[in-house]
Amino acid sequence: MKVLLVLYDGGKAAEEEPRLLGTIQNKLGIANWLKDQGHELVATADKEGEGSEFRKHIVDAEVLITTPFHPGYLTKEILSTAKNLKLCITAGVGSDHIDLNAANERNITVIEVSGSNVVSVAEHVVMSILLLVRNYTPAHEQIMGGGWDVAPMARHSFDLENKVVGTVGAGRIGYRVLQRLMPFDCKELLYFDYAPLPETAAKAIKVRRVESLEDMVSQCDIVTVNCPLHEKTRGLFNKELISKMKPGAWLVNTARGAICDAQAVADALESGQLGGYAGDVWNVQPAPADHPWRKMRHPLGGGNGMVPHMSGTTIDAQIRYSEGTKKILENYLTGKPQDPANLIVENGDYVSKAYGQRDSKAAEKKEEVRTDGKA
């Protein structure tokens, strides 16, 4: 069996830190295990363009493993060259880098390590909310630059207490974000999602469901995006939706960059319609040097909390998604069924509802797992 791993190049950091598992140097910790069983493993970071290693090796690979942090974008066209491909594993959460309809046409299984980094992301969201609301980043830049001037920093710094916070998507991450916000005594916690949370789960965090997205964002001081990228969420936060938000509201998106219209966000931040924008996900990764989100700022300075795609790849998360990847491979090699909570598409159909296939019968399998009260 040939396994193709598309991961980022961890360079010196990965040589010094073996727990940086999501790198071509450390290969999710599965290289020896696979080689000892006689399988071929190719690891590469070279994923863009006609002559890339990704394109060269996908042609005869049986298994593709990639992370959302440095995704090998498996388009329909590239898929058509992948003659032996049977299994695509996302080492992490979020499989929008794969053309899932095309995978279904070819009966290719797409599976991820659900839940592996949801706490890591939820913590990052809470941090990002705080750093925007408190105006942390420009104040820190001022200190690093040798300055000391409180007033321009304090004029755009607020308390999180008594603010309204809403999440788009109240799944594993969205729910955990709200849970972690409880001690901050926000005025209200809101969510917009297709299905209501189980009553006990909603009561436990005192969250109110709002049935229209426009309605929810218009009530929020802070909006956090925690839904998958699919046909219905691509470009969701465009000029029009952002104009429905409260002037000066903060927006945090660690879900997927393409859920927000890049230029609309930059324009809204620069006009002050957004008080700040933070996240770690970009519509193209790695983001080009001239991406508008790199340098955008609020008129009062700051308001930009962007980092590279890292919220779900803490050392703890890397250990979890590497172990999860190994388990998926073990199941595959021994013919055991996969955990339904991990399956995105299988046997030519969607198992997960999360990618917009709302009527799929098979989706019920995953829903049973999701509504076990754990969110």
Ligand code: NAP
């Ligand atoms: P999840 O448990 O499947 O929750 C996602 C929730 O969003 C589900 O309740 C889903 O409803 C809902 N949803 C789907 N479309 C929606 C829409 N248009 N409006 C409102 N809600 C919608 O997934 P998760 O584990 O929380 O992860 C969410 C996303 O975070 C992933 O898909 C991934 O893109 C991103 N993520 C990012 C990182 C990172 O490092 N930055 C790491 C992990 C995950 P249904 O189930 O009914 O469709």
